[in-house]
Amino acid sequence: MSACPACGAEVAEADQFCEACGQALREPEAVAATSPVAPADAPATAERAVPTDSAATMATVVPPPAGQCTCGGTFDADGWCDRCGQRAPSARDHLVVTLSPQLAGVSDKGRHHPRNEDAFALSLVGARSVLVVCDGVSSATDSDLAAVAAADTARDVMTAAPSAPDAASPATQVEYYSDLWSQAAHAANAEAALIAQHVGGQNPPSCTFAAAVVDGDLVVAAWIGDSRVYWLGDDGTALQLSVDDSWATEQVEHGMPRAVAEADPQAHSITRWMGADAADPTPSCGSLAAPGAGWVLVCSDGLWNYCSGAADLVALVKKYDTLDPTRLAGDLVDWANEHGGHDNITAALARVERTADTEPADTEPADTEPADTRSS
Amino acid sequence: MANWTATVFENEYLADGATDVHAVVTVACAGAGDAGSSGGDAAEIVIIDTSGSMREPRSKITNARKAAAVAIDAIADGTFFAVIAGASTPDVLFPTNGEMARADARSRKAAKDAVMRHEANGGTAIGAWLECADGLFESSGAAKRHAILLTDGKNGEEDRDFEVYMQNVAGRFQCDCRGVGVDWDVKQLRRVASALLGSVDLIADPDHMADDFASMMAASMGRGVASASLRVWSPQGAKVMFVRQVAPAIEDLTAKRTTVSELVGDYPTGAWGNESRDYHVAVRVAPKPVGSEQLAARVQLVVGDEVQASGLVRATWSDDSTLTTRINPAVAHYTGQAELASAIQDGLAAKASGDDATATVKLGRAAQLAAETGNDEATAKLQKVVDIQDAETGTVRLKREVDKLDEMALDTSSTKTTRVKP
Numbered sequence: 001m002s003a004c005p006a007c008g009a010e011v012a013e014a015d016q017f018c019e020a021c022g023q024a025l026r027e028p029e030a031v032a033a034t035s036p037v038a039p040a041d042a043p044a045t046a047e048r049a050v051p052t053d054s055a056a057t058m059a060t061v062v063p064p065p066a067g068q069c070t071c072g073g074t075f076d077a078d079g080w081c082d083r084c085g086q087r088a089p090s091a092r093d094h095l096v097v098t099l100s101p102q103l104a105g106v107s108d109k110g111r112h113h114p115r116n117e118d119a120f121a122l123s124l125v126g127a128r129s130v131l132v133v134c135d136g137v138s139s140a141t142d143s144d145l146a147a148v149a150a151a152d153t154a155r156d157v158m159t160a161a162p163s164a165p166d167a168a169s170p171a172t173q174v175e176y177y178s179d180l181w182s183q184a185a186h187a188a189n190a191e192a193a194l195i196a197q198h199v200g201g202q203n204p205p206s207c208t209f210a211a212a213v214v215d216g217d218l219v220v221a222a223w224i225g226d227s228r229v230y231w232l233g234d235d236g237t238a239l240q241l242s243v244d245d246s247w248a249t250e251q252v253e254h255g256m257p258r259a260v261a262e263a264d265p266q267a268h269s270i271t272r273w274m275g276a277d278a279a280d281p282t283p284s285c286g287s288l289a290a291p292g293a294g295w296v297l298v299c300s301d302g303l304w305n306y307c308s309g310a311a312d313l314v315a316l317v318k319k320y321d322t323l324d325p326t327r328l329a330g331d332l333v334d335w336a337n338e339h340g341g342h343d344n345i346t347a348a349l350a351r352v353e354r355t356a357d358t359e360p361a362d363t364e365p366a367d368t369e370p371a372d373t374r375s376s
Numbered sequence: 377m378a379n380w381t382a383t384v385f386e387n388e389y390l391a392d393g394a395t396d397v398h399a400v401v402t403v404a405c406a407g408a409g410d411a412g413s414s415g416g417d418a419a420e421i422v423i424i425d426t427s428g429s430m431r432e433p434r435s436k437i438t439n440a441r442k443a444a445a446v447a448i449d450a451i452a453d454g455t456f457f458a459v460i461a462g463a464s465t466p467d468v469l470f471p472t473n474g475e476m477a478r479a480d481a482r483s484r485k486a487a488k489d490a491v492m493r494h495e496a497n498g499g500t501a502i503g504a505w506l507e508c509a510d511g512l513f514e515s516s517g518a519a520k521r522h523a524i525l526l527t528d529g530k531n532g533e534e535d536r537d538f539e540v541y542m543q544n545v546a547g548r549f550q551c552d553c554r555g556v557g558v559d560w561d562v563k564q565l566r567r568v569a570s571a572l573l574g575s576v577d578l579i580a581d582p583d584h585m586a587d588d589f590a591s592m593m594a595a596s597m598g599r600g601v602a603s604a605s606l607r608v609w610s611p612q613g614a615k616v617m618f619v620r621q622v623a624p625a626i627e628d629l630t631a632k633r634t635t636v637s638e639l640v641g642d643y644p645t646g647a648w649g650n651e652s653r654d655y656h657v658a659v660r661v662a663p664k665p666v667g668s669e670q671l672a673a674r675v676q677l678v679v680g681d682e683v684q685a686s687g688l689v690r691a692t693w694s695d696d697s698t699l700t701t702r703i704n705p706a707v708a709h710y711t712g713q714a715e716l717a718s719a720i721q722d723g724l725a726a727k728a729s730g731d732d733a734t735a736t737v738k739l740g741r742a743a744q745l746a747a748e749t750g751n752d753e754a755t756a757k758l759q760k761v762v763d764i765q766d767a768e769t770g771t772v773r774l775k776r777e778v779d780k781l782d783e784m785a786l787d788t789s790s791t792k793t794t795r796v797k798p
Binding site for chain 1: 609610611612613614639661666667668669670671672674686688692695698699
């Protein structure tokens, strides 16, 4: 027997949570994060910003808080009320992370889903920002665990890697970061697959993957599934860098009008994902030399469901007229909730400022063209 | 120390307004050790029917004696044991001091000698035999109590008296029941096996009796966990509709609930070896708005008062019909197997009472379910009682000439289930 670090009550070695106060005693092996755990309902304050010359990461794993249920019962160690069976509220229900005045994310469970199965992870190394969003597939069991594991792992791989050589040509830099994303996605997929061993059941937890690294004016995106990466320029230029791995996209490729495909009940069936039953975790990649100042947005379908076109999104962002990524991410999440909040909503934003030597440049697709260039 | 796991199979998604949550919980035990190894003694009693009918044919009593001897040989040293000869009254053949003896080479030989000397005579009084066994078990103070009961005839006790006996001994020890010949009553032995958490089977060929007894005793000696319960928590306002074991055989535990607290009940599961069993738990909860999620049940395996394994049964209300219309394969499979068991039993009961129309419908449904759920053993046994014309539609014709043994074999095996195909 040992003592709970929070309340001092006696706990057994095998316990995951303190019986007395609900303090998490250890995290499930496959989800264990080396980075610090965010406090419950982390407020979006400037104090949370960290110096840009050091690597900064923020874990999105938060233990269920202890305490009383609204019915008068007590939340059991397994996270459910021992009287009415309600789930203990989780800090993940609404998560705000501000990493710097230029990099932040907000994730919310929305209005119709019982819990937040989206996860996001951010890091900042020097001038390089990393944004990862994973959307747990709700038809599989405990996909939130897979999403958290995948997002954190991919972020950590990108954080640990050195920056692209300064003297490298843009093409070499794109190749360098595309390779890194491939490594990160394979590592993330392995962690997501591990979760299945803890969860069991016939539907192994799985998730999407959408990510971007922003280094100067270079943006390299990577994705599996239907979470998206957008460029939203202050001048109104807008582009979807990712191409959904979804039934709708396949149909459009086969000639079905986009509006018809996206209205189909199957539209959201994804054709690729991460998890124990994933076919191939190699992400598709795309890149962009930012043509000026603007935002890189990585988001789950809980947001883009209500605003699919890049042009519509850039108009929406313009309306909020802010340079604060935390505020803008919060505004976008609130907006999606106002429009129904049918799914979990996650928006991660990196601010790109115009640099002196930035010149308008064409998009530089790696192995796939942006979706908007080929819509019918 | 035994290692337990509990795995939940369910479709947690409920449509708007839906209230019923069904889950199959697979409980597995590993490292159980041998009987009596984890504290507390083990005790075994062999109950042999020695009524007059066991003499006809003579092979019945000689095979029964041989089977008892083989069972006695399989009792591990140090285990408490006794042998009861059952007739109009129970006669404890060994030991003769009114208690139970510790097994060793000498006591086993003395018991076998007593069995070989005993002659069959008198009637059948199963309730009284079980009451006698209960008294012996109680005198031993053993934690793990198991009996084997062999009979060849219908119980001679009044139904009312038999029922009182059964209520008195229910749950006090475990008893595996075997019937030999065609003159015993499947329903009566099933009642005994159900009250005493044991199995019921028929021994078609008296020559096979010894092998069957040896394997029953070996199985019992391999159950290192004397007693375990399934503990079910359900939320306030919810109702546990049923809790039934569904593999390896169907056994409804719903009425065996003992209250632990306002929201928690225990269901007895008897002794455990290294094995896994499936339980179907159904809970009716108050409906919640779409988007709500709640815990519908905690299903735990408890030994003594210690929780060994825990499974969570959830409910999530959704307006996504692709989620809510999915039927969990395990739940579907065992729902079908439970209906199969009752279709067989109802069909055979109708046939026995001369209601051929009902029998044809019920056994037809049974043939359909056996085919659907891949229960080949049930199909094979059904084919000896009915001609299956079309399994898909459940069209059957009752066979004109049916061997009574085949009918009884179908009846006794009706509760045996197949596992879900992966």
